[in-house]
Amino acid sequence: MTETHIPFTGVVRALPASTPFVGPEALERIRGAKFDARIGANESAFGMSPKAKAAIVAEIERASWYGDPENYELREALAAHHGVSMDEICVCAGIDNIFSVVVRMVVSPGVPVVTSLGAYPTFNYQVNGNGGVLKTVPYHRDMEDPEALLAAARNEGAPLIFIANPDNPMGTWHDADTIQRMIDGVTPGKLLVLDEAYIEFAPEGTAPPLDTSNPNVIRTRTFSKAHGMAGMRIGYAIGHKDLITGMNKIRNQFEVTRLSQVAALASLHDPDFVRHVVTEVEAGKAEINTLADRHNFIALPSATNFVAVDVGNGDKARAILKALDAEGVFIRMPGVPVLDRCIRVTVGTKQDRALFTEAFDKVIAEL
Amino acid sequence: MTETHIPFTGVVRALPASTPFVGPEALERIRGAKFDARIGANESAFGMSPKAKAAIVAEIERASWYGDPENYELREALAAHHGVSMDEICVCAGIDNIFSVVVRMVVSPGVPVVTSLGAYPTFNYQVNGNGGVLKTVPYHRDMEDPEALLAAARNEGAPLIFIANPDNPMGTWHDADTIQRMIDGVTPGKLLVLDEAYIEFAPEGTAPPLDTSNPNVIRTRTFSKAHGMAGMRIGYAIGHKDLITGMNKIRNQFEVTRLSQVAALASLHDPDFVRHVVTEVEAGKAEINTLADRHNFIALPSATNFVAVDVGNGDKARAILKALDAEGVFIRMPGVPVLDRCIRVTVGTKQDRALFTEAFDKVIAEL
Numbered sequence: 187m188t189e190t191h192i193p194f195t196g197v198v199r200a201l202p203a204s205t206p207f208v209g210p211e212a213l214e215r216i217r218g219a220k221f222d223a224r225i226g227a228n229e230s231a232f233g234m235s236p237k238a239k240a241a242i243v244a245e246i247e248r249a250s251w252y253g254d255p256e257n258y259e260l261r262e263a264l265a266a267h268h269g270v271s272m273d274e275i276c277v278c279a280g281i282d283n284i285f286s287v288v289v290r291m292v293v294s295p296g297v298p299v300v301t302s303l304g305a306y307p308t309f310n311y312q313v314n315g316n317g318g319v320l321k322t323v324p325y326h327r328d329m330e331d332p333e334a335l336l337a338a339a340r341n342e343g344a345p346l347i348f349i350a351n352p353d354n355p356m357g358t359w360h361d362a363d364t365i366q367r368m369i370d371g372v373t374p375g376k377l378l379v380l381d382e383a384y385i386e387f388a389p390e391g392t393a394p395p396l397d398t399s400n401p402n403v404i405r406t407r408t409f410s411k412a413h414g415m416a417g418m419r420i421g422y423a424i425g426h427k428d429l430i431t432g433m434n435k436i437r438n439q440f441e442v443t444r445l446s447q448v449a450a451l452a453s454l455h456d457p458d459f460v461r462h463v464v465t466e467v468e469a470g471k472a473e474i475n476t477l478a479d480r481h482n483f484i485a486l487p488s489a490t491n492f493v494a495v496d497v498g499n500g501d502k503a504r505a506i507l508k509a510l511d512a513e514g515v516f517i518r519m520p521g522v523p524v525l526d527r528c529i530r531v532t533v534g535t536k537q538d539r540a541l542f543t544e545a546f547d548k549v550i551a552e553l
Numbered sequence: 554m555t556e557t558h559i560p561f562t563g564v565v566r567a568l569p570a571s572t573p574f575v576g577p578e579a580l581e582r583i584r585g586a587k588f589d590a591r592i593g594a595n596e597s598a599f600g601m602s603p604k605a606k607a608a609i610v611a612e613i614e615r616a617s618w619y620g621d622p623e624n625y626e627l628r629e630a631l632a633a634h635h636g637v638s639m640d641e642i643c644v645c646a647g648i649d650n651i652f653s654v655v656v657r658m659v660v661s662p663g664v665p666v667v668t669s670l671g672a673y674p675t676f677n678y679q680v681n682g683n684g685g686v687l688k689t690v691p692y693h694r695d696m697e698d699p700e701a702l703l704a705a706a707r708n709e710g711a712p713l714i715f716i717a718n719p720d721n722p723m724g725t726w727h728d729a730d731t732i733q734r735m736i737d738g739v740t741p742g743k744l745l746v747l748d749e750a751y752i753e754f755a756p757e758g759t760a761p762p763l764d765t766s767n768p769n770v771i772r773t774r775t776f777s778k779a780h781g782m783a784g785m786r787i788g789y790a791i792g793h794k795d796l797i798t799g800m801n802k803i804r805n806q807f808e809v810t811r812l813s814q815v816a817a818l819a820s821l822h823d824p825d826f827v828r829h830v831v832t833e834v835e836a837g838k839a840e841i842n843t844l845a846d847r848h849n850f851i852a853l854p855s856a857t858n859f860v861a862v863d864v865g866n867g868d869k870a871r872a873i874l875k876a877l878d879a880e881g882v883f884i885r886m887p888g889v890p891v892l893d894r895c896i897r898v899t900v901g902t903k904q905d906r907a908l909f910t911e912a913f914d915k916v917i918a919e920l
Contacts, residue, residue, distance in 0.1 A: 191768045193712035193744055194799055195661045203798050207806040211621035230617045239613050242812075246606050250597045250781040254578035279646060279786075282805050290657075294562050308806075315803040345560035377560055401558045414617040417811030419646075428559055431570050436682040438649050439574040439675075443810050444784030445609075 197295055197317035206307050210516050222514035223541040225534040228354065228384075228492050230414035232466050232535070234449065235459035238415070241452035242445045253447050255439035260451050264422060267454060274398040274426065276433045277450075279419040279441040281383055281406045285312045287437045288404060288423070292346045292377060293318040300339045301348040302330045304355070304522035306381065309348050318346075325525060328486055328494070329358040332368035340373060347372065350381035352388050355520040355530050357488030359392055366394040372402040377429075380405045383421075386412035386460055387467055388489035401426040409446075411491055412460045413453045418446040467491045470533030477543055481550050492532040500526035505553055506546075513545035564662055564684035573674050577883050589881035590908040592901040595721065595859050597781035599833050599902070601816065602826035605782070608819035609812045620814050622806035627818050631789060634821060641765040641793065643800045644817075646786040646808040648750055648773045652679045654804045655771060655790070659713045659744060660685040667706045668715040669697045671722070671889035673748065676715050685713075692892060695853055695861070696725040699735035707740060714739065717748035719755050722887040722897050724855030726759055733761040739769040744796075747772045750788075753779035753827055754834055755856035768793040776813075778858055779827050780820045785813040834858045837900030844910055848917050859899040867893035872920055873913075880912035 210227060214220050225231070233239075257277035265272045278284045285308055293299060295317030301309060303322035313320055321342045323334045330349050339347045349368065352359035360368075365380065372378045380403055385393050396405070408421035420442055423433065453459065474493045478485035484496040497503050503519045506529055510517055519529045534542065577594060581587050592598070600606075624644035632639045645651045652675055660666060662684030668676060670689035680687055688709045690701045697716050706714045716735065719726035727735075732747065739745045747770055752760050763772070775788035787809055790800065820826065841860045845852035851863040864870050870886045873896055877884055886896045901909065 191742055192793075192795055192799060193659050193742055195657075195659060197661075198658050198799055198802055201802040203802065205801060205806060207622050209619065209622045209807075211625060212623055215625065224618065227619060229619060233614060233617050242613055242616075243610060246609055247600060249609075249784040250600050251591065252576065252594060252596060252777075252783045253786075255574050255576045256579055258578060258582065279805075279808055282807055286805050290562075291565050292560050292562060294564075311806075375558055375560055410619075416619045417616040419620075419808065419810050426559075432559060432561055432565055434572060435565055435568040435570065438646070438653050439572060439678075440576075440649055441646055441786065441808075443786050443813060445812060446810060 201314060206311065213511065213516060217511060219514070221516040223534055223538040224516050225532040225538050225542060226516040226518040226530070228411065228490070228532045229416045230411060230463060230491065231533060231538055232414060232463045234414040235453045235456040237452040237456045237459070238413070238449040241448040245445055245448045249444050251444060252440050253442050253444040257442060257447060260447055263451055263454050268396055268424060270396055270398050270424060271427070274424060274430055276423045276430045276437065277442055278421060278423065278437060280410060281381060281408045281421040282308045283419070283441060284406050284421060284423050285309050285379070287433050288379060289313055289318065289346070290316055290436060291432050298342040298344040299346045299348070300335055300342060300344045302335065304520050304525045305330065305348065306350055306354055307521070309379070325356065328356045328525065329353065329360065332360065332364060336368060336371045339376060345376050346379065347376065348379045348381070350383065351392065352384045352489035354384065354490065355518070356494050356525060356528070357486055357490045357492055359388055359489040362391050362394040369394065369400065369403045374402065376402060378403045382406060383408045383411055384490035387464055387491050392489060396424060398424065398426055401428055404429050409450045409453060412463050413450070414463065415446070415449060415453070418449055419443070420446040420450045467533045470539060473539050474531055474533070477546060486528065492530055494520070494528040494530050496528050498527055502553070503527060503529050506549055509549040509553065510545055513549065515542055515545045564682070568681060573678065580878065580883060584878060586881070588883040590901055590905040591883050592899040592905050592909060593883040593885040593897070595778065595857070595899045596783045597778060597830060597858065598900060598905055599781060599830045601781040602820040602823040604819040604823045604826070605780070605816040608815040612812055612815045616811050618811060619807050620809050620811040624809060624814060627814055630818055630821050635763055635791060637763055637765050637791060638794070641791060641797055643790045643797045643804065644809055645788060645790065645804060647777060648748060648775045648788040649675045650786070650808060651773050651788060651790050652676050652746070654800045655746060656680055656685065656713070657683055657803060658799050665709040665711040666713045666715070667702055667709060667711045669702065671887050671892045672697065672715065673717055673721055674888070676746070692723065695723045695892065696720065696727065699727065699731060703735060703738045706743060712743050713746065714743065715746045715748070717750065718759065719751045719856035721751065721857065722885070723861050723892060723895070724853055724857045724859055726755055726856040729758050729761040736761065736767065736770045741769065743769060745770045749773060750775045750778055751857035754831055754858050759856060763791060765791065765793055768795055771796050776817045776820060779830050780817070781830065782813070782816060782820070785816055786810070787813040787817045834900045837906060840906050841898055841900070844913060853895065859897055861887070861895040861897050863895050865894055869920070870894060870896050873916055876916040876920065877912055880916065882909055882912045
């Protein structure tokens with residue numbers, strides 16, 4: 187039976203019925219048991235700020251009310267935090283939600299969009315979902331390649347370009363000067379999406395200064411990573427007010443939950459907690475590096491909460507993933523050659539790391 | 554300055570910069586004080602199930618993890634609850650989110666969409682946001698008009714039709730036979746959105762039997778109203794599996810929060826709580842009816858958690874809203890003639906209702 191009995195748009199009709207998003211819960215259903223260590227989705231192992239948790243509990247009695255569709259208090263606090271104006275910030279239900287809005291804002295069917303081959307898949311999902319045509323540029327030495335992305339955008343006449351800094355899935359990053367040159371190189375009238383989901387984990391000097399007078403770049407931040415709120419779905423975009431006005435024209439106004447609003451606000455006011463998480467993540471990355479060294483694998487330098495470990499080739503990486511799954515350890519790996527010679531390990535709790543070390547030693551010995 | 558420095562699509566460029574969604578928090582910022590009675594957004598005054606609240610508190614430590622993108626456990630429970638299959642249910646971040654997906658699934662720029670003049674504005678927002686062209690049919694005796702909606706859809710060749718049963722903002726409803734006749738009258742290959750957000754408050758015999766073999770109708774349900782979870786953003790669509798497959802192609806996979814997933818599941822397993830809410834709402838509606846009677850106003854029959862009270866004309870209704878705002882009472886009213894001769898009062902707590910009665914008596918005496 188075909189789907190001609192439903193009046194789908196041509197774009198939707200042409201999309202594949204399967205999505206690339208197989209969550210850890212789905213993998214657990216396949217394997218018939220929970221994972222002992224869930225260190226594959228770059229979720230924070232260090233929880234939320236106690237202030238955020240207290241704010242959630244205090245707000246439960248008001249969760250029968252819709253959240254403020256303007257996210258006013260949070261935008262006010264974020265504006266003060268970043269030294270920009272409230273109308274230069276748009277709060278959404280996570281960066282994935284921001285991508286859905288920004289891509290729809292720019293991409294009509296057939297419009298070319300430039301990203302790196304193997305970069306964050308949800309951005310691509312949104313481009314495909316709006317009928318855009320992805321034009322990909324290879325990574326260069328495991329890093330996204332700003333100059334090549336700009337060149338491809340010029341060649342294709344692409345109105346939209348994506349880069350993440352630091353990058354997922356590789357964990358690599360460019361310094362602020364390099365990213366600033368990329369921003370400056372965007373053709374006037376085109377738009378660069380600069381995803382900074384992992385920026386809290388990056389060294390000083392990774393993020394160029396915010397300049398909301400520039401309409402050619404929109405920057406995305408999240409409470410999912412360092413703030414430990416992946417399951418709360420809250421993030422924000424910073425950009426020129428005309429960009430934010432465009433987002434406000436089409437975003438789902440009531441999309442962010444009331445509990446997420448109060449949790450994010452509380453966490454923003456608890457910078458000590460984020461510093462603590464970053465410190466823990468540094469220690470965890472050092473442990474993963476040591477483990478990789480011990481097996482003569484190369485751990486890529488990382489400015490995120492995960493480490494990409496080069497294990498030689500894609501077949502080996504896939505075999506390691508499969509064997510770790512059998513040991514109760516969930517990790518992921520990049521999807522395309524040559525990035526797929528790496529496994530991607532999120533920094534877990536001390537217990538997660540001990541389980542991972544034990545399982546990894548065993549798996550490598552047996553392979 | 555124009556927005557030509559940003560590569561917006563033609564659809565987005567043409568949209569108005571202002572949105573019709575002014576939340577109660579925004580009104581509070583304008584008036585400089587909180588409302589004493591927030592009874593304007595059809596939020597539940599009776600909170601969430603204690604089981605749902607306990608589930609949220611128990612899940613906070615895992616809210617650093619993304620929710621299951623498949624919403625598997627909830628869909629499994631909903632499928633059992635409704636006697637349909639799991640792949641005939643799509644869980645989203647509220648019905649607004651469902652509308653954003655379903656409309657985008659069907660509407661390309663220029664496509665006509667049929668709804669009632671003055672019906673739920675968020676559906677229209679999504680149609681406009683995708684470049685669709687709204688074709689409206691007037692209410693008939695304060696009720697949406699199924700026959701006229703079908704006729705308009707046939708005349709316009711519209712692939713998408715919207716009706717809410719019970720209706721918002723009027724609270725009126727059709728019986729199941731009437732709605733079934735409407736479903737049966739949809740032209741093959743077209744799609745009816747049947748919004749049943751308030752169905753728990755409606756008399757037995759309001760919802761026709763679920764028939765997921767029919768690809769011409771998709772039905773929407775929510776945890777926002779009787780379950781008291783407006784601020785949690787969780788609802789679901791029930792329909793033919795090809796409809797659900799279409800939604801899964803473009804929805805944001807990780808959109809529902811982890812806390813919302815566990816809260817909805819717990820509430821679904823607490824039918825006594827929902828019955829309690831429905832009983833409280835019945836009592837509250839009776840109070841509003843009595844108050845209306847006392848002032849010689851006509852309270853419309855309601856199958857929802859709110860009552861539309863006919864106060865004579867739009868100017869008077871707007872004056873009452875303004876005067877109630879000054880008294881600390883937030884209510885709303887329909888936006889278009891002749892529906893706007895009514896005010897729309899959500900059933901509040903006993904305290905809300907006492908405040909409303911006192912303020913209403915005062916306002917009517919002074920007008």
